[in-house]
Amino acid sequence: MPFKYCYYVHHHGSGHVMRAIEIAKSFHDQQITFMGSDLLKYARHLPDNVNCVHLPYDTPSTQDTEYISTTPSFLHYAPLRVSGLINRNALIVDFFRRNPNTLLVVDVSVEICLLARLCGIPTVVIRQSGQRTDVAHRIAYEAAELIIAPFPELLDSESDNPAMHKTYYAGGFSRYTNVTTKNTFGQDVAIFIGQGGTNIDDFLIRHIRQQLDPFTHLHIIGATSDLLPLEKTTYYDKVHDPSDILATCDVVICNAGHNTIMELADLRKHIICLPAERPFNEQLQKAQYLEQVGCAITVLEKNVYRTDWNECVAKARTLDTTQLAALTNKDAVNNIKRALDHTYNHLLTTASSQNPYE
Structure with missing residues (x-):
C-alpha cells in the first residue's frame, strides 16, 4: 500500500518525535510513515497507524576512519566518506521510489528537504524558532511547498524568517492542549x-x-x-x-x-x-x-x-x-492536518496512481 504521508523526524532531543506523534494521531484513518534514527526509543508511544523506516545515524562510526568533516555553505551537515550517511540516504530514496506520490514533512533537516526535492517529492518544512536567514535555510524554504509553524505568528518576524510569506502559523500545541489538568497553585x-x-x-x-x-x-x-x-x-x-x-x-x-x-x-x-x-x-x-x-x-x-x-x-x-x-491553539493539530491534506490534494491527487519506477 502506497503511503500518502511521510514524516522525517530529527533525532536531537524528544521534541521533534513528540510533535510528530501528535500530528500522526490526527491521521487516524490512514497509515503514515515515520523516518528517523532514534525511533525505537519511542516505540511504545507511537500510534498504531505509524509505520517506521529506521535510519542509520549520519555521524561517523568507528569504521569511518577517513571521513572529512567539511560542509559547503548551502548545507548544514554533509561530511565526506561517512557510511551511515550514504546508507540512510539510500533507504530514503528507496522509500521515495516505492512511494512516488508521497508528501514528505521534514522536521527538521535542510539536507533531507533538498534530497526529497531532487527526487521530485514535494516537501512541507516544519518551521523552528530562531534566525533562519542563512543560505541553507533560504534554499530549503524555497524548495518547500509550504512551511508550517507550530506556534503563533507573534513568536516570529520577517527578520528571523525569510519565508514568512509562505509560512502557515497553525498555533502551538502540546500533550496538554485539550486535557483538563489539576492545578493546586501552591507556592x-x-x-x-x-x-x-x-x-x-x-x-x-x-x-x-x-x-x-x-x-x-x-x-x-x-x-x-x-x-x-x-x-x-x-x-x-x-x-x-x-x-x-x-x-x-x-x-x-x-x-x-x-x-x-x-x-x-x-x-x-x-x-x-x-x-x-x-x-x-x-x-x-x-x-x-x-x-x-x-x-x-x-x-x-x-x-x-x-x-x-x-x-x-x-x-x-x-x-x-x-x-x-x-501561544497554543486547541485546533492546532487539526489545522496542520488540513494544511497537509490541502497541499497533498493540490499537488498529488491528479497524479497517476501507477508507480513509474515499477
Whole structure:
C-alpha cells in the first residue's frame, strides 16, 4: 500500500518525535510513515497507524576512519566518506521510489528537504524558532511547498524568517492542549530540564536553592547527576508525564525548548526562561519574543549567577498567565492536518496512481 504521508523526524532531543506523534494521531484513518534514527526509543508511544523506516545515524562510526568533516555553505551537515550517511540516504530514496506520490514533512533537516526535492517529492518544512536567514535555510524554504509553524505568528518576524510569506502559523500545541489538568497553585517552584541539552546543572540548582525562600519547596524534573540532598528539594529524574508534580508549582524555571514552553503554556505556569545555546539563536529568540508579549521572564546564561532568584520568582508571579492562551491553539493539530491534506490534494491527487519506477 502506497503511503500518502511521510514524516522525517530529527533525532536531537524528544521534541521533534513528540510533535510528530501528535500530528500522526490526527491521521487516524490512514497509515503514515515515520523516518528517523532514534525511533525505537519511542516505540511504545507511537500510534498504531505509524509505520517506521529506521535510519542509520549520519555521524561517523568507528569504521569511518577517513571521513572529512567539511560542509559547503548551502548545507548544514554533509561530511565526506561517512557510511551511515550514504546508507540512510539510500533507504530514503528507496522509500521515495516505492512511494512516488508521497508528501514528505521534514522536521527538521535542510539536507533531507533538498534530497526529497531532487527526487521530485514535494516537501512541507516544519518551521523552528530562531534566525533562519542563512543560505541553507533560504534554499530549503524555497524548495518547500509550504512551511508550517507550530506556534503563533507573534513568536516570529520577517527578520528571523525569510519565508514568512509562505509560512502557515497553525498555533502551538502540546500533550496538554485539550486535557483538563489539576492545578493546586501552591507556592512550590520547579526546575524543568528537557532532553535536548541544557545549561541547568547541579551548581546552578544548588545556587538557586540557596537563594530561594527556605519555606519554598523546589522540585527538580529531569536528568541531573547525583547530588547530596538539599533541604526542601525533591529530585524526580526523567518523568514521562510531569503534570502531577507541576500541579503544586506556580513558577517553573526552564530552558526555552519548544515543547517545554508549549506544555507550560497549556498548564498556565509562571515561566522563567533560561535560553540554552542553540544554532541560529533558536531558544534566545523564542525567549525574547515570550518576554516581549508578557508570557515569560528571561534570564540570560551570563546572568544566572548575578540574578536574585527570590526576586525573580516574585516577579514571575506577577505575570498574567491568561496571556499564555495566545501561544497554543486547541485546533492546532487539526489545522496542520488540513494544511497537509490541502497541499497533498493540490499537488498529488491528479497524479497517476501507477508507480513509474515499477
